[in-house]
Amino acid sequence: MFNGSAFHSSHQTTLAGSVTCSGIGLHSGKTVQLTLHPADADTGIQFVRLDVAEDKSVVRAYYLNVSDTMLGTTITNEYGVSVSTVEHLMAALWGAGIDNAIATLDGAEVPIMDGSSEPFVFLIECAGVKTLSAHRDTLEVLKKVSVQEGESIATIRPFDGFALNIAIEYPGTAIPRQQAQYDFSTQSFKHALSRARTFGFAADVEKLQARGLARGGSLDNAIVIGDKQVLNEGGLRFGDEFVRHKALDCVGDYFLSSLRIRGAVSTTRPGHGINNKLLRALFADRSAWRLVSNAQVPFVQDRQQQPQAARAQAQL
Numbered sequence: 001m002f003n004g005s006a007f008h009s010s011h012q013t014t015l016a017g018s019v020t021c022s023g024i025g026l027h028s029g030k031t032v033q034l035t036l037h038p039a040d041a042d043t044g045i046q047f048v049r050l051d052v053a054e055d056k057s058v059v060r061a062y063y064l065n066v067s068d069t070m071l072g073t074t075i076t077n078e079y080g081v082s083v084s085t086v087e088h089l090m091a092a093l094w095g096a097g098i099d100n101a102i103a104t105l106d107g108a109e110v111p112i113m114d115g116s117s118e119p120f121v122f123l124i125e126c127a128g129v130k131t132l133s134a135h136r137d138t139l140e141v142l143k144k145v146s147v148q149e150g151e152s153i154a155t156i157r158p159f160d161g162f163a164l165n166i167a168i169e170y171p172g173t174a175i176p177r178q179q180a181q182y183d184f185s186t187q188s189f190k191h192a193l194s195r196a197r198t199f200g201f202a203a204d205v206e207k208l209q210a211r212g213l214a215r216g217g218s219l220d221n222a223i224v225i226g227d228k229q230v231l232n233e234g235g236l237r238f239g240d241e242f243v244r245h246k247a248l249d250c251v252g253d254y255f256l257s258s259l260r261i262r263g264a265v266s267t268t269r270p271g272h273g274i275n276n277k278l279l280r281a282l283f284a285d286r287s288a289w290r291l292v293s294n295a296q297v298p299f300v301q302d303r304q305q306q307p308q309a310a311r312a313q314a315q316l
């Protein structure tokens with residue numbers, strides 16, 4: 001069953017069966033078929049391109065494979081084979097507590113679906129979750145690490161759980177400043193973030209499409225913002241859908257660590273570039289993290305017994 005237990009599991013998980021969906025790619029506008037398959041312990045999340053030679057087709061979902069962060073997160077293997085827009089699927093896998101899966105696709109992009117993680121969460125729920133016998137390692141943050149990129153800032157610090165404090169700013173646009181905090185020991189990814197859609201400005205979409213980019217982008221798979229308002233007929237799914245989507249992106253991008261993180265992130269004006277930069281800075285400082293086997297440190301139970309103390313330590 002899909003529930004909180006897989007998310008907090010002390011053992012690794014995978015899917016209980018295979019599930020398929022198809023949709024268009026944001027960049028190409030072409031139809032892509034995606035199938036999620038179960039995988040053995042310690043596989044992590046791997047993408048397999050069915051449209052390239054088999055010996056070059058595997059692209060591991062790993063932060064060091066991130067090759068482009070302009071319109072989404074693209075990962076590339078040692079043969080130059082890429083998979084684009086992995087972040088919404090990665091976020092759904094993280095939220096559902098899935099550690100190991102093989103995602104096959106017959107094109108270069110994960111389908112954009114409705115621009116959120118909800119269709120992937122649904123797909124994973126259909127497959128079900130299987131607990132494996134191997135223990136799950138957690139990446140424990142031991143000290144504060146910060147990165148900056150232009151006006152974007154991201155900081156990660158020790159925290160007993162995983163929390164995100166996020167602020168977005170788009171001065172001079174119809175998007176107001178939005179700020180939110182999420183603590184995933186008490187909030188579920190599915191309910192708080194999974195339905196939040198990606199967004200773009202109408203003027204940018206036109207420019208990108210004139211350059212042959214974002215060909216699949218439309219009101220069906222993104223919130224499109226005009227000069228003063230949201231152009232989608234149905235409006236927004238949440239009053240603060242923009243910041244929720246940026247939080248979703250952070251979750252997906254951070255899962256490219258291939259591990260569940262025990263730490264708290266504070267970020268202003270996040271984007272795929274700085275999300276990756278934060279992971280690179282964290283892993284580069286060997287004194288800033290350690291791997292903890294959940295079998296040895298049952299921190300979930302500890303936190304449930306002392307929720308106030310844990311939150312007081314967060315210093316968000």
Ligand SMILES: [Zn+2]
Binds near residue numbers: 087088198245249
């Ligand atoms: Zn996104």
